[in-house]
């Protein structure tokens with residue numbers, strides 16, 4: 001049996017040709033009809049509050065970073081904005097509502113005051129109620145608002161089809177002076193692992209992933225993929241892993257010594273496929289690797305994630321989402337079929353205990369709507 005350093009060395013030395021061969025043979029283990037499918041979810045984002053108790057050096061989202069154009073830092077998303085987004089999402093036929101915010105925004109007085117004005121006890125209650133509102137509008141929430149307690153995850157499971165938290169990187173030195181997490185006291189590898197573990201214990205279909213190019217090295221990446229594999233082996237709840245490359249942004253101080261390249265990102269996606277196999281979907285956000293989609297498919301990705309027809313990628317606002325037609329053409333010209341999925345993957349809809357009654361009801365209602373549209 002190989003130890004970690006031997007495994008890392010073997011993976012690092014793999015040529016792209018060899019990597020592609022290995023990926024091909026892993027995919028051959030899938031049923032034939034699944035081998036040539038790439039999925040995506042039609043979603044929109046509700047950016048709830050930019051206030052965050054951390055200040056990760058690479059972050060463009062938190063309230064300390066001035067935003068450009070019409071986008072501003074939000075204390076708490078307005079009620080009329082929520083209704084406007086729901087209405088537009090319904091017109092576009094979105095099924096997933098991505099709820100995102102900074103971590104623990106109600107640690108700030110200005111957010112507390114706004115919540116009080118609107119009769120909410122705390123931010124968590126606001127998010128829970130918003131989940132209910134979205135379900136009533138036939139939209140399936142997927143919440144990623146930073147680290148939560150077991151009790152909070154348990155409560156949010158009731159109103160979320162799936163949830164997410166990037167592991168990003170568990171490399172300890174990122175929290176040292178000069179590291180990207182130096183000013184992010186609550187962003188410890190332990191707290192994120194605990195969150196993902198608790199989601200597993202609670203049977204929450206879960207999205208996690210690596211953020212590349214923030215000061216971690218190849219060995220750290222392999223170690224984190226093995227960690228995700230182990231968490232999934234124990235709890236069976238990781239439905240997808242995002243391989244996300246850091247992109248440079250104006251307005252932040254972080255400038256990597258050696259920026260991550262798209263080629264490196266693609267190679268890590270391929271290595272993720274080798275480590276995680278066919279049981280977990282591998283995803284690269286297509287807006288971050290534009291013009292390399294074909295290469296990403298060859299590296300074993302089988303999901304393009306949430307694509308919004310009308311809201312921004314708030315983490316990478318300069319990188320517009322591609323049109324679904326554009327992805328469709330790329331898939332088709334490479335012999336693949338692009339297929340829409342819900343924020344909860346099919347296999348979890350069939351897995352007992354992985355969704356609440358409320359979620360099941362909304363899934364049924366979405367499926368009924370799709371059925372009657374198809375027959376009309």
Ligand code: SF4
Nearest residue numbers: 052054055056059102
């Ligand atoms: S925790 Fe998230 S929102 Fe907060 S500073 Fe870090 S990356 Fe930004």
